[in-house]
Amino acid sequence: MTAPPGAAVRTAGLQKTYPASGPRPAVPAVQGIDLDVPRGEFFGLLGPNGAGKSTTIGMLTTLVVPTGGTAHVCGLDVVRDAVEIKRRIGVVSQNNTLDSDLTVAENLEFRGRFFGLGAREARKRADELLELFGLGDTRGGNPFEISGGQAKRVMICRALVHGPEVLFLDEPTAGLDPQTRTNLWEVLRELQASGQTILLTTHYMEEAEALCDRVAVVDHGKILASGTVDQLKGTAGADTVITVAYDAPPPDRIHALADRTGISKVEINGGQVRVFATEPDGLLGELVALGAAEGVGVTDASQLRPSLETVFLTLTGRDYRE
């Protein structure tokens, strides 16, 4: 793949506010996002439900009109050069948007033809892709009568028919079983290895960690932090997070922990105590013992080693799964 110079994706202060409609007030879904994704990179937008991931992808793929800021894909403006951008990108959306009037193979064939391939070329390309992705058996089937994992792979094939410069994937593994998900990861890794630029959204920490060169953590339409996974862990989330839920107000002596070296922060929220520590050895046991000494029992306890999950906890103070 020839990689022309310049960033694959670049945004500055990108915003989208969905206008109010009826009783629903306006929704500021994306509130000033700056991205710079070089060609060849595997970039991840990581955030919980409603963070604004799909809206951002929508703007980059020309289907959502920004209400502020700028966005360029392959050096082209998403508003002014929408058609040219569409020629150069492949998109796998969150839902199954395959064409239910066509078979699986026809879906790919016509996608190829939409992008300028001749009928015979397009059919050949469709067959090659289906074979390559292990979908040969589904070719004559209806795209809504195949498994979710197969449908996702068909959508990826469809997005690749015309050899896009940038591939956008919106939560590609949501709703897939773990086995299927790992298979899909393998496919995506190999694609990147072949030089494909990929921008993916996910709300699975481990997915971003497993796949992405760089990650931007988004929440409420803003980027909280970005960088390589290691950088993020090194700055925002170097800590191990220990969470202990007591069955009564936590023991007083916990407050003193905050001053100890190796502990960065102690958060107390009702009966729940969260300790952010760079030196977590023995800490969990100590927290249990502290409670026991004052007659306070422990109902739940967990220890998270530094990961994107702890990054998120550190940045937002919220549990990612909430």
Added chain:
Amino acid sequence: MTAPVLAPPPPARATLPRTFAAMMAREARVMRKNFLSTFVRVLVQPVMFVFVFAYVLPKLGGGAMAGGPGGPTFSTILVPGLVGSSIIMQAMMAVIFPLMMELNWQKSITDRALAPVPIPLLAVQKILAAALQGLIGGLLVFPAVLFIHADGQAPEVHVANWPVLIVVMLAGSLLAAAGGLLLGTLLNPQKVQVLFAIVLLPMTMLGCVYYPWSALEDIRWLQIVSLFNPLVYISEGLRAALTPDIPHMPAWAFLLAVLGGTVLLTWAATRTFTKRVLT
């Protein structure tokens, strides 16, 4: 799974005309697949209609339903009307049903919108494809209404004016398709049932399908209200082209309405469609 060592695609030439043609080719493929069911759906209603009114009733002795001895047979009046209503029904259904799916179910319209064309062109493509189906619907009805009748009840039809016939059939199909796209983008899916009950049915019943517009003279208010019904102009235009001896509207009137309406509705539908697709 084998490693997707993906070969680059053959060089593509995604010019707007090529993409547009490919989109139409997709429609043709789908039409071909559904041909039999479409065929049946298109034909049942008009065939039943001519069967009852041009065959059964005349046999029962109710033959003088229209005109009188020496006047035109009812089937002569029916031919243009049934062709016109078939055009309208088929074109509107051809655009509305898929659109409802695409706009609401899985929101697959976002995917169609990723084809490398401007969104308004996508709207035009939808109109053209549906118009084509309307046109086919109209053409399919011809043989049915020409050949099903009792003895002596044959319609007296001949093409008196080819240009008018072609213009009315083509523009009528486009008009209906554009109207369908407009309604489909304005209405939410729950209201589509209602659309068929309170818009399409009255429109076809009162679309001068079963009588010429001039015959409404005795019900003046209905004659005037009918002028808001686009089907009236298509039926009357087809009467002018096929059964010129039956009284019909002047050419300027139906041509103005059909052509003007097509331009207006296409413009409006293109706008509402673009608004729905680009959020």
